[in-house]
Each structure stands twice: as structure tokens, then as C-alpha cells.
Amino acid sequence: MTYGVTQDGFVLKGLDVILAESKARTRAALGQDVDLSPTSPLGKLLEVVAQEDAELWKRMEDLYYAQFVATANGASLDLLGDDAGLARHVGRRAGDVTLTLAGGVPGRTYVVPEATVLITAGPTVRAFATTAPTELTAAAPARTVRVLAVEPGDAEVAAGAVVDVHPDHRAQYLADWPPATLAVTNSAPFTELHPEDDDAYRARLVALPRALWTVDAVRQAALRVPDVIDARVSDPLGGIDVSQAYFGGFDFGGRTFTDERRVGEPYFAEVAVAHRNVRPWNTLEGDAAVAGVRELVEKEVERVRPIGVHINVVEADHIDVSVRAEIVLAPGFDATAVTARIRQRLAADIGRLRLGDDVLYARVMCALADQQGVEDVRRLHLRRCPPAFGRFGFGGVPYQLGIVEAAVGESLAMGPTEMAVFATDPALSRIEVVNR
Template identity: 55%
Template sequence: MTDYGVTEEGFVLKPFDVLLGEAVERVKAVLGVDLSARDGKDGNGGPIDLTSTSPVRKLLEVAAHEDAELWKRMEDLYYANFVSTAFGDALDLLGDDVGLARRNLFSAGTVRFTLSGPALGRIYTVPEGTIVTTTDSPPKAFATTGAARLSATAGTADVGVVAVERGHDQDVGKDLITVIDPAWQTVYLADFAPATLTVTNPDVTTGGLDTESDQDYRARLSGLARSIWTLDSVRQAVLDVDGVIDVATSDPLGGVDVSQSYFGQFDFDQRLFNSERHIGEPYFFDVLVAHDFRWPWRTPAPVPGQAAPAVTGVYERVSAAVDRVRPVGVHANIVEADHIDVGVRARVTVETGYDTAALRAAILRRLAVETGGPRLGGVIRYSQVMCAFAEQSGVVDVQQLHLRRLPPAFGRITFGAVPQQSGVVEAAVGENLVMGPTEMAVFRPDGLLVDVTVVVR
């Protein structure tokens, strides 16, 4: 016999046909039907109609359907007790049990930049990641998700923005985003003078009321560290900082991870590791952080006579998060990851009748997905990039496909080796792009490294 309900293999659902069959057997038993008889009559000789069109059969089917729904509900209740299978409100309750709430998303919208007094023939670029704010105290800060290019003939440009903080209180009304962060403007837009740049939002920003998906919330709950004295807890604390994409920790001596067998065995006043350490000397471990472009790595220096910067840097927020979980006497050396721009050069042949511009855009969207998965030390695989081209409808042939990379910083010293290079590096046909231990690939569909030519056969 099959066991139903809670078993060693989990919850086994009793199907509708089994429920109906059991109901039919009960009716036959109650009414005294000779189950071994073949004439289909009860013990008194009266016929029992249990065919599919009989009233008794219909009543049994209705009852069996109701019982089947109850079994489904019991199955949901059983699996709602586990993070890996719970969903919706049940997943929220499991998060409440461990003190990890579901997070809100970021408010998003559009801002409009207006340029006044431009020089003739000059193109003014407002870079991606420009910080704009409201006039509230404290201000609500947003970062642009694309670059705006302005000139004497194109004095306005609309660009998407995303809030740098989560929550519904970041949803703002129309025409309330009117300030370009002074610290950002001093560093990145100082050469605009004598031209002036203003900003406003032509519509409200929305999305702060939305919450993260079950999949994202489940991943955070599954990786929740149960102790504050391990590297896992440090990694979790850093990943919870808005703007952090990935993090890698390096603790070769076990000073922060008490689960290691050698924890507590390091003699700080003897030359066991090539250098003498004195009693009371702090212990440092490395935290490598890859962050989103919208958040600056360091808090911009305040501009004299202006309000304080609207956005706190990733470094400062990561440092504060690590301080809450690190052991006494153990300190974090926080290092910015190398964000490596990657791109592709290829010649694509398509069938006659296809929109080449739309096809190119579809290819770049697919490439953004394919290259968005790798994190620190990841690999951009040639085969995946080739599939992004070849699997598009209308593509006949792909030739001269090369993966490209451009380091954003040269010769920077970190705890992982970064080769010093002076320009775009183009891999050979068929060669993968392998990121170093401190590198993370960043693909920009409108970047200078993308050179995709689409020709019609």
C-alpha cells in the first residue's frame, strides 16, 4: 500500500482517483453490497447504480473533490515549514522567525536634464550614475541609469533614475527632484561652465512599495548565517548593503572564523608567519567588494558652503556593516574590486526582411543577460556569447567573433594580481574571458567595446 500524508520522503498527496475509489468502497460496504458479486446488486436484490452518470456517483465525486482540495491545503501547510519550499506569506513568517524581513525594492522613474548657455558645437555628457536629489531634509537621492548627451541643438534629455535607498518613502511626486548633488557636480560636471545644468522629474517615481521576489528572499534566508563569529556572517552583512553586487573574503589565518580548527592557535608574539606580532596588535582580514555603479565607492568630500553629500559611499557603509559582526580585535581591510568593462566584436549575417536594428538590440539584450551572471573571478564563455547571436531568429552566420575587455584602472595594488594593460584587450576567436580573483565583468550594451555589424544576405 502507498503511504499518504507525512512520510520519510516528505508529504505524499492522496490523488483524486484514490479518494473517489475509497468513497465508492465505503458506500458499497455501508449498503451491504456483496463485493464479490458481479450482478451489481445489493444484499436485498436492489440494484446500486454507481455509474458515471448516477446521482450517487456525482455526490461521491463532489465530496472527493472537496477532500482533494483539503489534501492540497495540508500539503501546502507541510511545505510552508521549510525555507526551500515555502512561498508568499509562509516565507515571510519563516523570515520573521530568524529576524530577516523581506526587503522593499527601489523607486524608479525619469528625470529631465536641461542645458542653458551651451557653447556651439560642443557635446555635454551627463554620465551614468549622476546623483540627483530632492530638496527634502534629509534629501531623497536618485542615480541615473544612463548617460545624457546635450548640446545647443538638443538642450533637453530624459534619463531613467533609480533611488539609492529602498522603501516606499523614496517614491516622490512630480517636479520634486530638482537638485544635482553638489559634490558630484564639482567632481564630474565642473567643466560645464559657463553653461548651466538643471534637472526635474516630469512624472512621479514608483516601485518603492514593491517587495523582492520569493526567489530572491528565499536565497537570502537560505544563506543566513547562524553565528556572528564566522566569515559567512561577514559576507552576509556586506551583501545586505545596498549597492553591493558580490563580495569575497580572505582570512588565511582564521582570525575571524572560529569554526576553523586552527582558530586560537596563532601565537601573536612569535615569528610563526614570517613577521613578528606583538600582544594587542590588531588582526586584519580582507573583504573584496564589487559594487553597482550607482553608488560611489567613497563618500564625496563636502563642498564648502553646500549641504553634506546626499549619498554615503559603499566603503563607509560596508565598514559600518562589518563592524557590527566582527570579533573584538579583528578588523576588515575593505578593498574595491576591479570592475572590468567587457564587450564583443562580431559580424552578423541575417536573412532578408529582418529589422537589423531590432535584431542588434535583441542580441545585446541577450548578451547583457549572459554576462550578468558571472561575479568576482567569473568567466565569460565564448560558447554562451555565440549562442546569444546564433539563437536569434533570422541570423544566418556569425563571423569574426571576439570577446573584449578594458580594465578601468591600471596597476592598482590589491590582494589579488591584476595585470597592467594600456588598452582594449581582444581575445582570439574561440577564447574565453577569464576574470582575475579581484575582477568582475561589466557589460554595457551602449559601451565603446561593443562593435556588432549586422549585414543582410
């Protein structure tokens, strides 16, 4: 067998192979009757040397795969990004904020939606977005929620700096609260810094266009915005990418059916953008202005769009996906811990999907069954939930009021402008645990 760099990639030589080859060479040099048992001094020496060689082979494997965007990680991925001229996004500050309800009506639940924009006091106003929905009541008026900075940057945030909800956000999403009020504060400074992770950075490097004035160039311009997960350019007639087969592809009686778009002739295309629920879609005006995703994408696309091509930026439909299943658990395993691991795995797997990717039944089944302690998965149904508040655009999918549940074995099909997102609300998923 060939080891090292091959046509199929790097083939690692394992410890067992290295040790077997070392013993074979030793017997060839010292004779077949030499004592190489695990308890012999020479056998121990060969094992130690083989372990060092095995670690060297692992290091060579890491160096080989560090040359490619698809397999590089960490500093190696940063170096590849520097070569391509695309740097990793600057990290964002994160911390905990306490939300306090005052004057709440007994029996009513006040919901602070996910991605509620909170601001600091002047003179330099900074914006932060909540990472989960928060429920407040008169009986439990105070809750702590995690927030993430809307704008990247490593400037520290002092304790007590976050003081209020953005006025535009309050008027839009908390208009029915009065006479109840909401107070905001952070008791501790924000010291945690979240850089762009390898998966998100790798996706931008893979999508980096290798040519100008194409659909890929427009898509990459949208991906340069930090909060954009994916983008899809709708260009069915080939008005942006003049290399498509549409041009000159039909010839009836000597007349060309369609030609290249003439320079200066208007052409319209759409860019559907899927984004993280941190930065608002539209710009929030006022003294504490927060740039929206749509405006930032329009600004980036404006730099690369061809002459005469007009791009309409639309929000992709973020479809919440959940599951209903029955889990058979082996004795000795905690149901709560296993369920939490399943939710975490589903969020990670579905989070890797891009615009238009279907939620495959087999992938979800693997995520549930591939958990320690799970012996069987029964009656698994995938669910298409109602759109999350503020996460639904004007795509081709009609608005739904209730949960649509697929049959056992059926996957969830996504449209070209739909992005599947695992529902963070535990009430939308129904995972029943049965102890064996």
C-alpha cells in the same frame, strides 16, 4: 516510472501520462471495446478531467519547490526569508528626469555620467542616481534619463521635486562644464516602486551564514547593504575563521607551526565589495549628505567582526565586458530587434556572475545563438573594455586605455576582486548582422 517526490526531486506527471492512465482504468472497468476516441462523449470527459489533474500536479510541483531557497519565488521566497530572519529590501522609487544644458559650446558633447547623484529641494533632501550616461550638446540640449532612489523607501516624489546635482558630485565630475550649466527637473511624480528582485534576494539568503565569527558572517554583513552585489573576504591565514586547517596543521619537532589567533592580537583582512552603480562609493558630505557604500559596509562589518580583527573595505574592480561577432540572420527578421534582444540577454547572463567568475566563451555563444532568427554566429570575440568612470578600484589589474580583445574561443578570466559587467555603451560592442 515514479512520479511525485523522489530522491531526485519532484517528478511531474504530464497530461499525456494522466490521460493514458485514465483511459487504461476506464477500459479495465468498462471493457476493451469502449469508445474513448477524442470525439466520443466519454473521451471528452476523460480529457477534461485529465487537464484538471495536470494542473493539480503542477500546483503540487510548485508547492514542493517553494520549500527551498534555490527554487522558491515571490511570496514563497519571502516566507523562507522570514524563517531565516532576513527580510527582502524595501523598494526604491524610480522615475524620469529631464536634464537641460544651457550655454553649451557648439560642437562639444557634455556627458552626464551614469550614477550622477541628483537631489530634491529641502527640508528633507532625497537623492536619486541616473541609470545611464547622458550626452548633451548645444544642438540637442535636453534629454530624459531614468533615475533610481539611492535610499530605499516608498515615499512618493512630487513633480518638480528633483532640482539639482549634488554639490560634491558636481565638483568632482562636472567641474569642466562652466560656463555651461545643467538644469534638472522631473515633470511627473515618481509613482513606480522597484522592490528587490528574487535573484538578488535569493543570493543573500543562500549566503546567509550558519555560524558566527567566520568569513561567511563578515561576507553576509556586507551583503546586507542594499546596493552590494557580492563581497569576498581575503583571509589567507585564517585569522577570522579559526576552524580552518591552517591551525595546528604543521608540527616540526614537537613545535606547532601556527596556532589559533590569540584574542586581542591584531589581525588585518580585506573585504572586496562589488556594488551597483547607484549609490556612490564614498559618502557625499554637506547638507544633502548621501551615505556611501564603503561607510555602510564598514558599519555592518563592525557588528560581526571578531575581537582584534580589523577589516579594510575596498572597492572591487568592475570590468566592462563586450563582444564582437557576426550574426547570420534568417529572412524576415528585423536586425535591430534581434540585436536588442542579444544585448538584453548578455546583460542578464553576465549580471548573474559574481566576484571572480570568469566570462565563459560558451555561455556568451549560447546567448547569441539561442535567439529566434539567428542561424549562425561567426568570429565571436570577447572584449575587456576600459574601466567605466568611477568604477575602478585599486585591485591587481592594471589600468588599461583601450579594448583588449580575446581570441576566438577564449574566455575572459577574472581575478578574485573583479566583477564582470556587460558594457551598457553600444559603441563598445560590435555586432554585425548579415541577412541570409
